[in-house]
Amino acid sequence: MVSIYQCKSTFQNYLRPLVNRLAAWQISPNQVTVSAILLSGVTGLALVQSTQLAIAFLPTTQAVLLSVPVVLLIRMALNAIDGMLAREYKQTTKLGCILNELGDVLSDIALYLPFSLIAGVSAPLIVGIVILAIASEMVGVLGYEIAQKRHYEGPMGKSDRAFVFGIVGLILGLGIAPTQWLTILLSAVILLQVWTMINRIQGMLQEV
Secondary structure, three states: OOOHHHHHHHHHHHHHHHHHHHHHOOOOHHHHHHHHHHHHHHHHHHHHHHHHOOOOOOOOHHHHHHHHHHHHHHHHHHHHHHHHHHHHOOOOOHHHHHHHHHHHHHHHHHHHHHHHHOOOOOHHHHHHHHHHHHHHHHHHHHHHHHHOOOOOOOOOOHHHHHHHHHHHHHHHHOOOOOOHHHHHHHHHHHHHHHHHHHHHHHHHHHHO
8 A cells, every 4th residue: 555654765765874873973762762752742832832822932823833844754754763773773672662652652642633723623633633543553563463563554654644744734834724625634534544554454464
């Protein structure tokens, strides 16, 4: 199934010089993972405060929304870097595995749930997307138990969700109103997430 995840190896090749540099600086995979979680949390809090408080020295909602695509790209890079550091420099740990999976879920919650507070955005659809994001990642992790392999099938995996919300953040940040187009898009994301869960379950069962 087509997914942005299939571009992972190319993305990693671009990041390899940075990974080598971080390894030379003795930066651990877990430090990178925690950085990604903190970045997501800070951005999510900024979006919440911008929608709830009108304080002059704090960024506006539109300013925060325009930063979302950049933050998501950095988060994707950090997620790739921690795995490369762990595998290529023999720093794989049980704690790292826990932080990696838990961090993905916490980052999704922190970054996407605040969109439900934006006027004109369907809060039920955003909440539904976040719930299904957690569920689909849990299904992927179950692959370790059933077939000794993490499953990443699409069409709406972590990278695909990041792409969609990056585009949404950019469009809303440019001042385009969240009208029917956004409701249709978010509804499509939910359907694709359900499809993703089915694909992952089928992938696991085929390997048993």
